[in-house]
Amino acid sequence: MMRVQLSIRTVLVALCSLSAPPLQAQSAGIPVKNLAWADRLTWGVEGSAASRGGTAPDAGRWLDVQLRAGPGALPPDAQRQVDAMRIVREPMAQLVVEEDSAIRAANAMTDPDQRKAARDAYQKDMNALADEARARSILRALYGPDQLREQMTWFWFNHFNVHAPKRDVRAMVGDYEDTIHARALGKFRDLLEATLRHPAMLRYLDNDQNAAGHINENYAREIMELHTMGVGSGYSQQDVQELARILTGVGVDLKPDPPRLKPQWQPLYVRAGLFEFNPARHDFGDKHFLGHDIKGRGFAEVEEALDLIASSPATAHHVSLQIATYFMGDTPPADVVARMEQAFRHSDGDIARVLRAMIGAPAFRASLGTVFKDPAHYAISAVRYAYGDRVILNTQPIVGWLNRMGEGLYNHETPDGYDMRSDAWSGPGQMATRFDIARQIGGGSAGLFRPPGASADQPAFPQLQNALYFGGLGTTLGQPTRDALAKATSPQEWNALYLSSPEFMHR
């Protein structure tokens, strides 16, 4: 019992003192404010003993570690699951090429039954690759020590959304998320280019089909509108068309060898994995973009355009507003956003600095506990609370819950990503669904401890009335919730009611 409280406190105390409030008596359970900090800066308070977080650092150091360290190691039980995945054992380019050969071979089969069997096998493989990526994503959110990075990975994936079912994106989506994960707290400009160079994005927004004489504006438009400056921020239809021209030739190539090119184009050819810039498909005319003349000369035009976009004040504003909305809820205070914008501009788009500016704002602290959880926060926080560091053996139930709540991983079809406004998730039908899921999570192990292929769960029960609850969380509940919990006739019902409470719906 003592160990539980201490280990949780190591993280929580550190979180609490971010704004340097005096620490409350450490022997009298966990200070309530610390729980609120943990609920906001992590994927949710952990409900059992956890020694991750190391020795008790001071607050500044905790945040430093979160913002500056590279991705941390998962606990061994989670890492073992990840290590067994095909998406980890094989490079993405190899996966995509192998699967591409498989479907080509299948389509070439003359026997209809064989062809169907081969096509089904291909679909199964592709689905398995996307499922592995989902499983890893959930394990990282649940158990990754760098919780701010994990939240920002979800945020950025949603910001630079791709839809897994499109074309061969399923084989790419794990690597795409990994690419974002590695850059989630770095420079925005790097992240932007990393998504631009990723075949998942180029496939998803059709830029692999954007070529001189065959202009496709889709990706160019979304870069301006969603990824960077934001709609209505001053660019024109003409700018979109010019960016589309700049992006001609930026695409995906699965063939091992470069294409045969005229000698003068050969030095301009760029290839990295499946990413390709093919000068033969590029529009070499000069462009006029965002008020600047851009000399037609190849991929360097793209770099120049990204520099212009990333350094635009509109981008600093749009990105800051999006981050603030994600963490602080609808209509974040304008002064917080302004502070973040300033940090963005003064740091050359350093995401960690932007986050620090937000977290340090008094209004951030004041907003703790007021943000309605989106489905991902709801499901992940419930499992973190229920099982703490006891690593689940099967992420499939969580995948299913997210799908039912309408926020399935890699499942948003359009590039705007999932809505971050709370009223997008708190409609009557959505609340009813959430209460169903509360009953499933609260009622037992719910498939979370069923090893893949097994027919039954290993024994596990979500003990929500736990040390954390008695040690402080219980005192945060309003009287109506306490009265309701007192009516529970079984531990299962107590759990379902707790997970259905208005307090648990907020972070």
Place this chain on the structure above:
Amino acid sequence: MPPIQRRDLLKGAAAFAPSIVAGRAFAAPQAGSRLLVVFLRGAYDATSIIVPTGSDFYYQSRPTIALARPNPADPKAALPLDGDWSLHPALKESILPLWRQRQIAFVPFAGTDDLSRSHFETQDTIELGQPVGGSRNYGSGFLARLAQMLGRDDRPIAFTDQLPLCFRGDPVPVPNLGLTNVGKPIDRRQTAIIESMYGKRGQLAQSVAEGFHVRETVFDTLDQEMKAAGRGAVSSKGFELSARRIGALMRDRFNLAFVDVGGWDTHVNQGNASGYLADRIGELGRGLAGFVDALGARAWGSTTVVVVSEFGRTFRENGDKGTDHGHGSIYWVMGGDVAGGRMAGAQVALSAATLNQARDLPVLTDYRALIGGLVARQYGLSADRMATVFPQARPADLKLV
């Protein structure tokens, strides 16, 4: 759970939202009126579906994706509507019969004055129904304002997994429920305990109460339908399944509804008589026909369905046998009592000179004027009341209802 009047819930909210309640106008809608708004998200390529086959310019602009001119001997040819326009052949069994019964009209050159050509921006524009150019209030959608206007007689619902923007902002939360997966309601004792934690006030409390209520209503209705249909039940899936269920639910339970259908953003290889877009539009047509069937003839007589999309696509095909973001679209208005079988609203001959920005269809009928005009006629709402639903818009009376 006893049947509750949605507006009874409001009494609890009245204490903290007096201005909204005080401003409510109570209308006397036409008995049994129903309105379903169908939103095709992604900007459907209207001129591939309602095809200007009378225009040579259309064939010049679309060398690979145009639909063939009407020809009874060619099953891939478009089906003639009038001298200028034809219908996509995938709608032969579903929508063409409605046209022949004069129960559907198409409104070409319809859309918004939003020229952002952004899906999301323009979808929001339509759902909010506010004047373009001013600051937007994301907490006030046009269907929510209409629901408020209809007062006690409204029974609105969004058949979507998320509450759409158009229905946000009603002080009494509008229920939403996706219809592909309707779960069994939880027991009443637990329902009551959960509701007690949320109290009686506030949006979330009302959302919780409404959520339990609507789940039970929908589950019971669909359960009865299934038993009634028995072995003869139509086996359908996707939008067809949802649309049939919507028909069953709108017969008696709900009268103001919204549903959306995605997947129309055809930048690449959209096909013509067959292919991706043909499959999508075929499914939509079968769904709408299924809706009419499930609703039943009596209710259909007092029902209006409006099909909208955020904008049209480029009049010329792009380099990838697809189309890019455009402007004017073609909306559909259907109903048992609709004066259909015609192309409604202002039109202009299609030529390079009449295109908007040399790129896409101009907008001659504003969506707010169109829907405002329909709703005003259907519900008997005066212009000043409509001004609450669509501020600064002048309803257009296209004599459709």
